[in-house]
Amino acid sequence: MVKFEYLEPTSLKEACALLDQHPDDAKIIAGGTALIIWMRMRLLNPRLVISLEKIPDFNYIRYDDKDGLRIGAGARHREIELAPAVRSHYPLLHETFRKVAQPRIRNMGTVGGNLCQGDPLTDPGASLMALDAEVTLTHSKGKRTLALEKFFVDYYQTDLQPGEILTEIHLPPSIKPLGWSHIKFTPRSVEDFATVGVALTLRAQKDTCEDIRLALNSVAPTILRAKRAENVLRGKKISDGLLREMGETAATEVDPMDDNRGSAEYKRDMVKVLVRRAAQEALQRISLQL
């Protein structure tokens, strides 16, 4: 790891000012679980590392029936996993965060750090996307809000601009009954990255699908929303055949890579199967059996 200076600003304002002063050679550190590995591998060699740990009230998790859920970007995976509001209003998030790596890493890694790393293999982004998350990006002159699905640009590249810090994740209120499913498919052990990850939410009236969100991780350069697959089901009368068609459509929207977790072909085939299973599970959760 190269040598660097290390600063711990005690306000967001101070952190943004530091980023402005060091446009090319500073990096933000939150939990450190990704950044330190990259620095040790000398993939990133910042001259200045700015820690967000001393910024007060940066890890809040607040729920309001009208406003929904607001998560401070500094919240650790473990805090989100265990937050009572998350358990009761967003069981999909609870289920997802408890599958990220293992408890020790969940004690360290933050949700903001996870999203800003832009790693398509990680789990939280897909479930947050399936719940219509938007992120707030703050800079010294103000802030902007962006739908999470627009935030991921390419492998490890996000829409975060120089001088910006991701500060908050917002989810709209949870509308019940909401069918949901999270599948983290790993042929190796659970704490590994997924071979294919599927996050799905849907609402149905009688046997008609009113709305659906489907997001996938580990199968493209970014975590992505499979909109064409969603459209197969949205507004339609749900049938086994249609679920199958949705899986097949999703498989045409992904662009997986051969690696030690499986060949691209295998991953694409698993997308077909797992998307269908995720929809079936979501339907079961709202007691719509097919």
Next chain:
Amino acid sequence: MKRFVALKVNGEEYDIDIEPNRLLLHALREDVGLTGTKEGCSIGVCGACSVIVDGKLVSSCLTLALACQGKEITTIEGLAKDGRLHPLQQAFLEYGGFQCGVCTPGQIMAAKALLDANPNPTEEEVKEWMSGNLCRCTGYYKILEAVMAAAHNKISSDFQVKHERKTAKIQSLNVYKDS
């Protein structure tokens, strides 16, 4: 540029002079001089470097030492008190929870963090919690057994006494002279 840092490890203050890029793992082993914490994978996966910082289990290989100023750090060396082993240490000995021992400090620190928060875990909870601590020799069953034994106080009360007698006996043979 080096910075002067006070680290509080196992209740004692250590003043060390370190570069900001110094990892907690290396600060503990090389600057503080406590080598019980081990380095395995260096990327947060194996758990050999597990320590407890302000009550939370973390990988010291992914933690900057500077970020730990003012925090309470507990390492494997902080567990035995007044010559008495911590129940977890005794359980690992009694139940054969290790072979080569390189993963053991991390296993025990992970188990300690769990039992501190949840003194009565189920086997499933122990398995899930310990999934980030890899062991390449023991087979996980004996580790699980040791943790459950410590949790349910199934460790023998005279272990320490017998152990001390055994050690005293060996020493009385005078084979290894203490200089």
